[in-house]
Amino acid sequence: MTTNQRIVFNEMRHGLPNPKTSLIVDDTPSIDLDNVPLQGILTPVMRNRMRPIDIRGDIDAFPLGKTITGFSVPVVLRSEKPLIQAGKHVYGFIIIPSIDANVLWMKGLNLQQPGETLYMSAVCGVVCHLVVQLAKAQGLKVIASCGSNQKVSLVKSLGADHVFNYKTADTAAELQVHSPIDLYFDLVGGPTLEAAINNLACNARLIICGMIMFDCADKYLDEFHDTVPRDLAAGNLKYLEHVYHGMDRVGEALVNLLVGINVGKFVLVLEDDV
Secondary structure, eight states: OEEOOEEEEOOOOSSSOOTTTTEEEEOOOEEOTTTSOOOOOOOTHHHHTSSOTTSOOSSOOOOTTSBOOOOBOOBOSOOSOTTSOTTOBOOBBTTBOOOOGGGHHHHHTOOOOTTOEEEESSTTSTTHHHHHHHHHHTTOEEEEEESSHHHHHHHHHTTOSEEEETTTSOHHHHHHHHOOEEEEEESSOHHHHHHHHTTEEEEEEEEETTSHHHHHHHHHHHHHHHHHHHHHHHTSSOOOEEEEESGGGHHHHHHHHHTTOOOSEEEEESOTTO
């Protein structure tokens, strides 16, 4: 028998989760890898799932005291399916593909024309730092905002034309200087969305990030897989990750994600040698 650690939703809280008590590691379960029946990543949405199960939401709540679920990239230890071989890596989240597929609009929708102005908020997160590079490759002027001077410098290094710290600058004033905006890639809503709307060009387009993967994944998934991995491997695109090592750091990593410390995709590595 092998120890089969799990991360448990342990505590319901208002506001930020407690990094030590909201999610805990349970070392008690075990698994028989040779005989177990074979069946069937950290994201901000996980905070939304840390609620009572009787409160409806856009995704199921975590049952208190039960193992949490999320995007993962595990190694196959044993398989009874010829298409999935032992030793291979797979990815997934229940039945939803684990793709940062909000970038699909840049690869397939053809909504943009060279010379147009694109504004993006929360650019140092998992999606938009990649979209900056795709947009510049297609000849767009890129205006971006993020939450620290360090992030401003990073996004500039990715090619954005103008980047500002929304915590110290006036978003509406910044956008007015660079208006009209032809495309707005929205990740935050609220006052930032209002400021963008007030500076839009005629016939401007808004991309509401978060639902793009469900609308476009089937249509553009092949093109995404044909181009983005190739460009990453060739060094034409840079993908940023904020990596934590060890299951015991899950609480710390989740809180840091929610307060905006992250740069790029938050990844919790459970095993370093797989």
